[in-house]
Amino acid sequence: MDLSVIVPVYNEEQNIAPLVESLIPVLEAGGWDYEVILVNDGSSDGSAARLDEVAAQNRRIRVLHFCRNYGQSAAMMAGIDASRGEIVVPIDADLQNDPADIPRLLDKIAEGNDVVSGWRKDRQDEPGRMLVSRIANRLISAVTGVHLHDYGCTLKAYRRSVLHNVRLYGEMHRFIPVYARWEGANVVEEPVAHRPRARGKSKYGYGRTLKVILDVIYLKFMSSFGRSPIYFFGGGGLLSIFASVVAFAYMLYLKYYLGTSFILTPMPLLCALFFLVGVICVQLGLIAEILMRTYFESQGKTPYAIRRRVNFSETAAPSADLRRADPPANPGHSS
Numbered sequence: 001m002d003l004s005v006i007v008p009v010y011n012e013e014q015n016i017a018p019l020v021e022s023l024i025p026v027l028e029a030g031g032w033d034y035e036v037i038l039v040n041d042g043s044s045d046g047s048a049a050r051l052d053e054v055a056a057q058n059r060r061i062r063v064l065h066f067c068r069n070y071g072q073s074a075a076m077m078a079g080i081d082a083s084r085g086e087i088v089v090p091i092d093a094d095l096q097n098d099p100a101d102i103p104r105l106l107d108k109i110a111e112g113n114d115v116v117s118g119w120r121k122d123r124q125d126e127p128g129r130m131l132v133s134r135i136a137n138r139l140i141s142a143v144t145g146v147h148l149h150d151y152g153c154t155l156k157a158y159r160r161s162v163l164h165n166v167r168l169y170g171e172m173h174r175f176i177p178v179y180a181r182w183e184g185a186n187v188v189e190e191p192v193a194h195r196p197r198a199r200g201k202s203k204y205g206y207g208r209t210l211k212v213i214l215d216v217i218y219l220k221f222m223s224s225f226g227r228s229p230i231y232f233f234g235g236g237g238l239l240s241i242f243a244s245v246v247a248f249a250y251m252l253y254l255k256y257y258l259g260t261s262f263i264l265t266p267m268p269l270l271c272a273l274f275f276l277v278g279v280i281c282v283q284l285g286l287i288a289e290i291l292m293r294t295y296f297e298s299q300g301k302t303p304y305a306i307r308r309r310v311n312f313s314e315t316a317a318p319s320a321d322l323r324r325a326d327p328p329a330n331p332g333h334s335s
Helices: 016-030 047-057 072-083 099-110 129-146 174-184 210-226 230-256 267-298
Strands: 003-009 032-042 061-065 085-089 114-121 156-159 185-192
Touching: 003 129, 016 032, 016 099, 032 047, 032 072, 047 061, 047 085, 061 072, 072 085, 072 174, 072 210, 072 230, 085 099, 099 114, 099 156, 099 185, 114 174, 129 174, 129 210, 174 185, 174 210, 210 230, 230 267
Parallel strands: 003 032, 003 085, 032 061, 114 185
Antiparallel strands: 085 156, 114 156
16 A cells, blocks of 8 residues: 555544545545545544544545543554555644645655655744744754754654654654654655644643653653663763762861861761762663663664665564665656
8 A cells, every 4th residue: 555644533523524525635636545544532522423424435544443532642653553555644633734735745755755744834823832832843853963843743754664663652743753863764844734723622732841841851861872771870870979989088188188077067978979879870770771672672673773785685684674665656746
């Protein structure tokens, strides 16, 4: 199958039918062998019934119903796991993304790119929300080294090969391009249209800002120390032990050179505290290192990725490959 379009849905009863009505003609006109996977993320309105209705009218539309609301990342992951297309395109259900932009994203994929990230250049949202988003995008770009204008845009296109080892937890769906770049994928950006919400209520609030900050801290740790956590914990531990040695040396200086009783100073407490913190950090580093090695070895993962092989058997260690899949037969507009 050429193309899988994934649509996370949460309380979008009024938008489901209009979305399908605008999406299907674009996919049919492109001439692709496609599927549309709608993931009902535990909606509490009439979205489930509307989803079943559109699925009954078109066999290319597949629906997953969650038992409860798990969040957009979980819905995205479920759609990716259930998809069969060589190219995967997520899109929001609120009609703010324009399905007509999908062929342009696929044109970029056909040029040899692995990930094409949508950029809502003329964004139709309230100024405060856009300001927070702009700050977050710059922060993420600076920390991860993957410079994108719009991490929050759901409309993107991925080769299936770059999604092979991606697992999404929490609110990490917006960072898939970062994971892909870490594995050596080619990531580019393409401006897309953005429309104001006409029906329903937005599910995004300012409360997500704190989650983004925590996610960025996690990404920074994983990018710098994910494969060798002992360097992070052990480095901090060694610095703490060094501080303990300095405090002890200063105690000796007070005792034997100045004749001052160091008992009356905080030096003994600082010396013991720095030493204990250092030992604990080194131990945490060792535990984290063991956990990371167990993670890689138990799942047959490797700490590297191979894009392609020359004169090697194709059966050798395929799980680490980042080989580009052949592009769809018609990855752009039909002529």
